[in-house]
Amino acid sequence: xxxxxxxxxxxxxxxxxxxxxxxxxxxxxxxxxxxxxxxxxxxxxxxxxxxxxxxxxxxxxxxxxxxxxxxxxxxxxxxxxxxxxxxxxxxxxxxxxxxxxxxxxxxxxxxxxxxxxxxxxxxxxxxxxxxxxxxxxxxxxxxxxxxxxxxxxxxxxxxxxxxxxxxxxxxxxxxxxxxxxxxxxxxxxxxxxxxxxxxxxxxxxxxxxxxxxxxxxxxxxxxxxxxxxxxxxxxxxxxxxxxxxxxxxxxxxxxxxxxxxxxxxxxxxxxxxxxxxxxxxxxxxxxxxxxxxxxxxxxxxxxxxxxxxxxxxxxxxxxx
Amino acid sequence: xxxxxxxxxxxxxxxxxxxxxxxxxxxxxxxxxxxxxxxxxxxxxxxxxxxxxxxxxxxxxxxxxxxxxxxxxxxxxxxxxxxxxxxxxxxxxxxxxxxxxxxxxxxxxxxxxxxxxxxxxxxxxxxxxxxxxxxxxxxxxxxxxxxxxxxxxxxxxxxxxxxxxxxxxxxxxxxxxxxxxxxxxxxxxxxxxxxxxxxxxxxxxxxxxxxxxxxxxxxxxxxxxxxxxxxxxxxxxxxxxxxxxxxxxxxxxxxxxxxxxxxxxxxxxxxxxxxxxxxxxxxxxxxxxxx
Numbered sequence: 001x002x003x004x005x006x007x008x009x010x011x012x013x014x015x016x017x018x019x020x021x022x023x024x025x026x027x028x029x030x031x032x033x034x035x036x037x038x039x040x041x042x043x044x045x046x047x048x049x050x051x052x053x054x055x056x057x058x059x060x061x062x063x064x065x066x067x068x069x070x071x072x073x074x075x076x077x078x079x080x081x082x083x084x085x086x087x088x089x090x091x092x093x094x095x096x097x098x099x100x101x102x103x104x105x106x107x108x109x110x111x112x113x114x115x116x117x118x119x120x121x122x123x124x125x126x127x128x129x130x131x132x133x134x135x136x137x138x139x140x141x142x143x144x145x146x147x148x149x150x151x152x153x154x155x156x157x158x159x160x161x162x163x164x165x166x167x168x169x170x171x172x173x174x175x176x177x178x179x180x181x182x183x184x185x186x187x188x189x190x191x192x193x194x195x196x197x198x199x200x201x202x203x204x205x206x207x208x209x210x211x212x213x214x215x216x217x218x219x220x221x222x223x224x225x226x227x228x229x230x231x232x233x234x235x236x237x238x239x240x241x242x243x244x245x246x247x248x249x250x251x252x253x254x255x256x257x258x259x260x261x262x263x264x265x266x267x268x269x270x271x272x273x274x275x276x277x278x279x280x281x282x283x284x285x286x287x288x289x290x291x292x293x294x295x296x297x298x299x300x301x302x303x304x305x306x307x308x309x310x311x312x313x314x315x316x317x318x319x320x
Numbered sequence: 321x322x323x324x325x326x327x328x329x330x331x332x333x334x335x336x337x338x339x340x341x342x343x344x345x346x347x348x349x350x351x352x353x354x355x356x357x358x359x360x361x362x363x364x365x366x367x368x369x370x371x372x373x374x375x376x377x378x379x380x381x382x383x384x385x386x387x388x389x390x391x392x393x394x395x396x397x398x399x400x401x402x403x404x405x406x407x408x409x410x411x412x413x414x415x416x417x418x419x420x421x422x423x424x425x426x427x428x429x430x431x432x433x434x435x436x437x438x439x440x441x442x443x444x445x446x447x448x449x450x451x452x453x454x455x456x457x458x459x460x461x462x463x464x465x466x467x468x469x470x471x472x473x474x475x476x477x478x479x480x481x482x483x484x485x486x487x488x489x490x491x492x493x494x495x496x497x498x499x500x501x502x503x504x505x506x507x508x509x510x511x512x513x514x515x516x517x518x519x520x521x522x523x524x525x526x527x528x529x530x531x532x533x534x535x536x537x538x539x540x541x542x543x544x545x546x547x548x549x550x551x552x553x554x555x556x557x558x559x560x561x562x563x564x565x566x567x568x569x570x571x572x573x574x575x576x577x578x579x580x581x582x583x584x585x586x587x588x589x590x591x592x593x594x595x596x597x598x599x600x601x602x603x604x605x606x607x608x609x610x611x
Contacts, residue, residue, distance in 0.1 A: 019513060019514055020434060020436070020514060022514075023430065023434070023513075023514040023515060023518075024430050024434055024436055026426075026515075027426035027427060027429060027430045027518075028426075028427055028430050028431075028442060030423060031423045031424075031426075031427045031483075031489065032427075032442060032445070034423075034479070034482070034483030034484075035445060035446065035449060035483070036445075037464065037483065038461060038464070038480065038483045038484045039449045039452060039454070039457070039484070040445075040449075041460075041464060042457040042460035042461045042463075042464060043452060043457060043460075045460040045463060045464070046456070046457055046459065046460045049459075049460060049463075056462070056463055056466060097353075100349075101349075101350065101353060104346050104349070104350065105350075108343065108346060110346070110347070110350070116350050116353075116354060118593075118597065119354045119357055119358060120353055120354060120357050121601075122357065122361075122590075122593065123357055123361075125539055125543070125589040125590075125593055125600075126361070126543075126586060126589065127542070127543045127545065127560065127561060127564065127582075127585050127586070127589070128543060128545045128546075128561070129545045129561050129564040129565050130564060130582040130585050130586065133364075133564070133567070133575070133578050133579070133582050134360045134361065134364050134579075134582060135360060137360075137363070137364060137367070137380075137575045137578075137579065138359075138360045138363065140380075140575075142380070143363075143380035144359065144360065144363040144380045144381065147379055147380050147381040148359070148381070151381075179356070179357065179360070183357065184604065187601050187604055187605075188604060188605060190601075191601065191602075191604075191605040192605075211342075236453065240453060240455045240456065242455070246546070247545070260455060263456075263458075263459065264458070267458075267459040267462065268462070268550070273459060273463070276459045277459055277460065280456040280457065280458075280459055281456075283453070283456050284452070284453055284456040287453045287456070288451065291451065
């Protein structure tokens, strides 16, 4: 072994490869700039604004924690936050239905399975504003839903006003969300189930396991990661729910204004940007707490390791 | 015939009957779910063929008298200026898809193929960004857009739509990990530049990832309404979403006309879905695992 052969590669590595620098800068600078501009700058501004009494154009001065205190002291905001419980309940039903239909379509020989899958999935591709009109029409007194219910024996007088009556209208809105996202969840579950080794089912059938036992012993463990991601997305989605109330519920009319709708109105209608930022901070803190708690739960209780950008970064072998 | 074979036969029949019952129930559940998934859309479809008089007098579930009554479609197309809205949406979709594909693939190439100080930092910045709920930052994003002069600017809207997406980067990153580095190496040894490697060799190879990102992003941008309503309030630049949103003004509660507009906006999504069904499903899966 000569000295030169070990020294030379080190020397070569020290020489700057300008072409490499050029390609890195040229390819990374724009996405990085946009990431900072639309994610990190708004983030820092949000923290800053939340301590001020200000509109978009006028700053009336530093107010300390006043904005935050108001979020927790006004029952209006706490009530709006509690509306997410409706959406969480809906999310649980949605996940259960999605899992049910995913297992039927994956395990049973269903004729035309692809057609069912496509039909159940399609609502996910419907424009949100279109969903608004479709369901306003659907829920209007005596229209689509009422006609169907009358056909199966309900009398119109016993039916509520689905979007106006405050005892049911939040459930009506939650239903539109389940309608839109259930098929999407199902497609994700079908994908996860498809990645399970099919010989496991054969072995289980030979061992005399019934469908329910197969589901518990093979499918559930096999789709754990996707299930937990869907769960996190559903819970955080419930906390920041706004789509149904925005498009179907006429911007949160009749007691359907979720917390995000309140933030939106605070910023763009009342022009109280500082207050809106404090509310957004509270929302974000709640979402982060829920996400971290669920991740910790899955990591330590289920002993599940996750696939992140970072895990990949450590594994990845750079070429140049 | 012995008793045991009889017993086996009866349990077999019992099992078969049970299977048939379960199977029937499964089909019924699927059919019911499909009915619920389709009912809101189909009822809008039938309503869109009704005349004003018919709409006012008939039940919502009654079928239209004339299935070839396209008057509502004509009216919504003309009075709702839908052609203009479709063209605006189409240009937004094309620009955003091209920009996202280029940015995503270029960044993924650099992050995956090159070792340099900051590689890990950039990955972390993008990863942490997935944890920050974008929706919570609408308020201050609006302030930035305002200061950049991007209110009522179609260019600003396009930039915003292209700049806030991690999923396409992630999809490309996954794809590059499975592309063999030997290709790049031999090309560089033969005197190809890094730019040449990317544009001439790797980019064409990522076609499946490009289609996935394009379909996913395209449908997403086409259906986007929150930012469109916030940033494109003037009549000059109306996307399909904002055009639809404005219908409640001129068409008030003439749902027969509004339903025609709703159905028209569904057509592009339906066509893309029917052609690229596999990519839509696959893209969702890779998008959701962004962890």
